Amino acid sequence: xxxxxxxxxxxxxxxxxxxxxxxxxxxxxxxxxxxxxxxxxxxxxxxxxxxxxxxxxxxxxxxxxxxxxxxxxxxxxxxxxxxxxxxxxxxxxxxxxxxxxxxxxxxxxxxxxxxxxxxxxxxxxxxxxxxxxxxxxxxxxxxxxxxxxxxxxxxxxxxxxxxxxxxxxxxxxxxxxxxxxxxxxxxxxxxxxxxxxxxxxxxxxxxxxxxxxxxxxxxxxxxxxxxxxxxxxxxxxxxxxxxxxxxxxxxxxxxxxxxxxxxxxxxxxxxxxxxxxxxxxxxxxxxxxxxxxxxxxxxxxxxxxxxxxxxxxxxxxxxxxxxxxxxxxxxxxxxxxxxxxxxxxxxxxxxxxxxxxxxxxxxxxxxxxxxxxxxxxxxxxxxxxxxxxxxxxxxxxxxxxxxxxxxxxxxxxxxxxxxxxxxxxxxxxxxxxxxxxxxxxxxxxxxxxxxxxxxxxxxxxxxxxxxxxxxxxxxxxxxxxxxxxxxxxxxxxxxxxxxxxxxxxxxxxxxxxxxxxxxxxxxxxxxxxxxxx
Numbered sequence: 001x002x003x004x005x006x007x008x009x010x011x012x013x014x015x016x017x018x019x020x021x022x023x024x025x026x027x028x029x030x031x032x033x034x035x036x037x038x039x040x041x042x043x044x045x046x047x048x049x050x051x052x053x054x055x056x057x058x059x060x061x062x063x064x065x066x067x068x069x070x071x072x073x074x075x076x077x078x079x080x081x082x083x084x085x086x087x088x089x090x091x092x093x094x095x096x097x098x099x100x101x102x103x104x105x106x107x108x109x110x111x112x113x114x115x116x117x118x119x120x121x122x123x124x125x126x127x128x129x130x131x132x133x134x135x136x137x138x139x140x141x142x143x144x145x146x147x148x149x150x151x152x153x154x155x156x157x158x159x160x161x162x163x164x165x166x167x168x169x170x171x172x173x174x175x176x177x178x179x180x181x182x183x184x185x186x187x188x189x190x191x192x193x194x195x196x197x198x199x200x201x202x203x204x205x206x207x208x209x210x211x212x213x214x215x216x217x218x219x220x221x222x223x224x225x226x227x228x229x230x231x232x233x234x235x236x237x238x239x240x241x242x243x244x245x246x247x248x249x250x251x252x253x254x255x256x257x258x259x260x261x262x263x264x265x266x267x268x269x270x271x272x273x274x275x276x277x278x279x280x281x282x283x284x285x286x287x288x289x290x291x292x293x294x295x296x297x298x299x300x301x302x303x304x305x306x307x308x309x310x311x312x313x314x315x316x317x318x319x320x321x322x323x324x325x326x327x328x329x330x331x332x333x334x335x336x337x338x339x340x341x342x343x344x345x346x347x348x349x350x351x352x353x354x355x356x357x358x359x360x361x362x363x364x365x366x367x368x369x370x371x372x373x374x375x376x377x378x379x380x381x382x383x384x385x386x387x388x389x390x391x392x393x394x395x396x397x398x399x400x401x402x403x404x405x406x407x408x409x410x411x412x413x414x415x416x417x418x419x420x421x422x423x424x425x426x427x428x429x430x431x432x433x434x435x436x437x438x439x440x441x442x443x444x445x446x447x448x449x450x451x452x453x454x455x456x457x458x459x460x461x462x463x464x465x466x467x468x469x470x471x472x473x474x475x476x477x478x479x480x481x482x483x484x485x486x487x488x489x490x491x492x493x494x495x496x497x498x499x500x501x502x503x504x505x506x507x508x509x510x511x512x513x514x515x516x517x518x519x520x521x522x523x524x525x526x527x528x529x530x531x532x533x
């Protein structure tokens with residue numbers, strides 16, 4: 001049994017920045033970071049575009065950024081949250097700079113500011129096209145210096161330790177979190193990590209879909225764990241698809257072609273070479289991600305193609321080489337020279353705008369449990385995330401969570417007794433062949449029936465199939481060896497059910513959520529039932 005003051009689940013920008021602030025403020029506090037893969041494997045690592053911040057009130061304004069965020073959120077963002085996130089942004093950005101994160105500058109020494117869809121001004125601060133990687137590496141190097149931060153790579157959170165796991169009286173109105181049960185994948189041992197306060201910063205759920213820009217670790221673990229602990233979960237129906245992922249059916253995850261490229265002047269063309277975005281929105285390529293993604297989807301279906309093209313030849317070779325070197329190198333590996341050829345692209349699942357409901361201090365409905373980053377729902381994004389607001393959100397809410405956590409830490413007492421995690425009898429690993437089968441079926445189901453465009457009949461079919469998967473898999477979970485793959489499948493099924501359930505409950509189209517009125521054609525519905533049920 002491990003005892004800590006602060007437990008952090010996840011090693012992205014939210015978890016790392018939070019841990020550094022706690023370590024600096026409370027040098028005697030014991031801090032643990034657990035992550036199921038390598039310490040540097042997170043969604044942050046793959047963030048290309050940058051972080052949206054207003055630094056110059058003469059050429060830009062907080063109000064402009066606020067309005068852009070509200071427009072993207074399609075009426076469902078919390079105006080108060082949007083206001084303080086945007087206004088606190090410059091302070092959090094300056095902390096990154098003080099920590100040593102390098103952001104690109106112009107020849108005059110001013111920060112180079114990029115432009116992305118729906119932004120009314122250039123305000124995207126970046127490090128070439130690998131901003132997230134630069135942030136991740138810098139913060140990890142600082143974490144390594146602190147002796148009171150222990151990093152546990154290859155440790156997967158199984159479930160939160162809540163009040164019902166202890167011998168303490170249960171509070172029916174609101175439970176308490178005292179850490180998490182963790183699977184040490186090096187020894188296959190389940191360990192109890194006890195903590196006075198826990199930060200859940202485990203990332204997204206893109207692996208529910210066949211095409212996703214998310215790393216393979218993005219299986220919705222945080223949301224699933226919080227749901228099992230009776231936390232409030234909201235807005236799960238809002239799955240943002242990035243319009244331009246490199247088309248390659250053999251690659252997973254899909255390689256993201258940054259929106260900043262369209263901000264620099266790249267255009268979308270169908271396979272006939274014709275521009276088409278002006279037919280769908282006045283802002284054309286710089287419309288919001290939901291509009292561009294659905295336009296591409298419609299264009300693909302209208303033309304009977306598998307993809308559309310991103311034309312980067314309009315940017316200029318020198319600008320492309322200096323601003324997007326990673327994209328240039330990656331695309332060339334696929335035999336495409338973007339300086340002279342078009343890049344085949346398709347929409348891919350990219351970001352979950354919903355998650356564990358938290359207040360303005362990042363507190364969930366469970367005492368002592370804070371939630372930050374993509375697995376949270378704090379009111380900033382509403383029905384659609386504004387490009388490059390996610391790193392900003394993680395920084396602001398991890399800071400607010402830090403401030404609240406250090407105020408309350410001394411008043412929290414961990415119960416004297418915590419029950420160990422009950423595990424079923426293990427059987428031969430041969431029975432685990434169903435995991436890959438179920439994962440493939442789950443991804444196919446979510447892609448075909450709960451994707452960019454949804455219908456009532458498709459959602460109800462998905463709900464029925466997921467319930468059958470849930471029932472069958474639960475029986476096997478109780479009699480199978482505990483592995484990362486098994487835990488991930490369990491979480492993915494639960495999170496998929498939440499996405500479908502909240503999609504059915506959503507009565508109007510908002511942001512990235514779009515449901516057509518027409519039903520499935522009978523032949524399509526019958527074929528699916530015959531092949532899958």
